[in-house]
Amino acid sequence: MTSKPQAATGGAKPGTSAPSQTSTQEYVVRVPNGSGKKHSMIKFSTGTEVDFLKLTNTTVRLERENNFKEYKTAHNLETMPKFGAGSEYGREQKEEARRKKFGINIKKYNPDDQPWLMKVGKGKDAKRYKGVREGTITENASYYIFTQCADGAFEAFPIEEWYNFQPIIQYKYLNSDEAEEEFLKRDKTMNMFSIMLRKRIKNEDGSQDTEAEEKEMKKTKKRDKSLILTDMDDWGLSDDDDDEDDDDEGEDGEKKPKKEKKKNKGKKKGKKNAKMNDNDEAVEESDEGDFDDRELDYISDSGSESELDEKEKNDKYDDKGVDQEHGLKRLIDSDEESSEEDENKDEEDNDEADIENEGGDDDGEKKDKKKKKEKKEGNKDGAESDSSSSSSDSDDSDIDKNEENFSSVLFMQKKKGGSRSNSPFEKLETTKSESKSEGVKRKMESEDTNDTSKKLRTESPVITPSSSSSSLASSGEITEEAIRRYLTRKPMTAKELVQKFKTKKLELTKEQLTQRIGQLFKKINPEKKYVNGVLYLSVKKAD
């Protein structure tokens, strides 16, 4: 080459062969091999401003991440001492031989393959970056850096590795699940700054929080469960029982003023009350299906009973059984639905009977109808009352509310579940209140039970007592219906009847039982027949 002498001088010379418009310079390019330097590229992700020029006064540290421990644990390598106490002679070799025998090939830990850690600055203010090797970039082409030396010649160094450096995030952030949760609340959240704060607080008193949540979960679950659980064996316990108990409780704990409150209060209140009741009960854990809402739906028709029962721990299951049954029944044949309605009425009737000793179903039914009409009206008001009630209710359930606001998805769903699911509790309340004072009770009841009765009506406009009796068979209490059912089946003596109910695990004394049945007899007014000198009671089906 003609330019060789130039190269010998090693300098860059302005080109001589330049046309007027251009100036050409020629430089020697050298590739210094064997300098022992390994060049790598740092590629900062876009947005990270790192300028080493400005950092000349600060310390920048670059080191390989040490993943040796991770490597060891990942490959199940023992960390036995290599010498001294506890060490085995030739352990490593033996292990390796053993692994080879089984065809296990473990990649050797190569510290050079570990990602880089860069620390810019010192102490707490240090910014950290992690550089991960980018593969395949030098697969089909090579990269060289060209630097100009002092003598003007270019030196080319191969770039052997590329590393993508990214800042290591040190602050706390929401993980994907939490972020998702917050995102769901995006329209409700006014202050986005409080999100992280809340998270921190949550972490701090995590134990407390979780406890509370657990409790709540239990409560809800429990409630559901109590509604859902069936115990078919215990069919045929009477509802009246509960009513009585209820009465007692009402007298003990809640008095008139509360009732009046309830009048105004809508579904929400009922729900809360129910919760409170649950609280009183022993806490029970249960696994839960996901279809709590639906389950509640079924139950809603007979909710009052169930609620009452909740108070009595013993009878709980039986009642639930009833509820379940109702739900099923409704599914199976629509005719039966009427029975449920009847039940409700009957309960009311019973109450009346208890207190007023009025006879005759007709009377009660008429009253019921009236009530229903009233209830309808009440219902319309219900929504409004809800909102007002929630605000006024602060006394019983501040905590609950808060929790609701916060908390578990489950609970939220329940809320969304709407009036239907809530209705049973409402009813509960009403029944309770009923027991307390008659005069007020009527109206109240009518308003409160509204929901359910209305629903029932839409489902089953025709009321057939006979069918109702069959449905009642499932119930575990002494009710008019239950007795009716027994008596329609076959004529029975009073003793036999008492015996029937006795077997149902009721916690009543014999006197109470007989008294109750006697009252119901008055109401039902069964046909009496003497056979062999024994009084047999029976009821005709066409009733």
Next chain:
Amino acid sequence: MSSNQEDSSTSRQVREVDLTAAGRGVWLVKVPKYLSEKWKKASGKCEVGRLKITRSKLPGTKPEVTFSMNDVQMKQEVPGKPTITPKEHKFLLTGVGNQNLVVFSEQKKDAANSSSSSTAEDISEKIAIEGKVIQRAECRPVVDSSYVNLKKEQRVVMNKPRREIKQIALPVNVYKPKSDHKANIEYQKKMKEEGKRIRMDKDEVQNKLFSIFEKHQYYNIVDLVRLTNQPITYLKEILKEICIYNVKAPHKNMWELRPEYRHYKEAK
């Protein structure tokens, strides 16, 4: 450098980066493989070619950069690759965009030390920032007959199947029958040289054992036989006096000194 680099998990030196060259602007050039292979073959500080930068005086036009290889480099042979490659290359200059590219280098320590234990410490001794990329370029060959030939050859090589079917007439004998294998011969030779293991004085053997047990706690009988060069029965006699034989799992079938003879620091 500190020599206790055995334990890579504990001792870790944080390296400070030499930032003196941080301000230097460098070009990042993408180079075709055939070229880089030849460059890597280049010995020492030798020159591989010349770079011509032609700046036009008209504003707004990019400078034209061409690279032409040396004749010496042209004749450089890379095994398995075609030798004839294009001589002239053109640099296609592109900006860096908003990429923040920095070059750093690791100066390797002398390889003798690092061969024993390969930890991060002794491989990268000095890290320095070499500069910031201010210009990216792509080195493209000027298409001429040599380039076309190169591509042709590359193509032929690429399309050649890695494994081919060959038909053979007779089965190939992979091995030849042997009267005695190499390993056997070696072993026998060794045995002859060593002769029979001769019983030494009991005290001597014990001392030997003690010194052996200083290094490790547990030994297999086979290893002890080899280390002491004593007949196995005799060794066992002695071992029974001063050692315990482990029958159970963690160190099964291994001997360890009786507690009264030990003087470890109780690492367990």
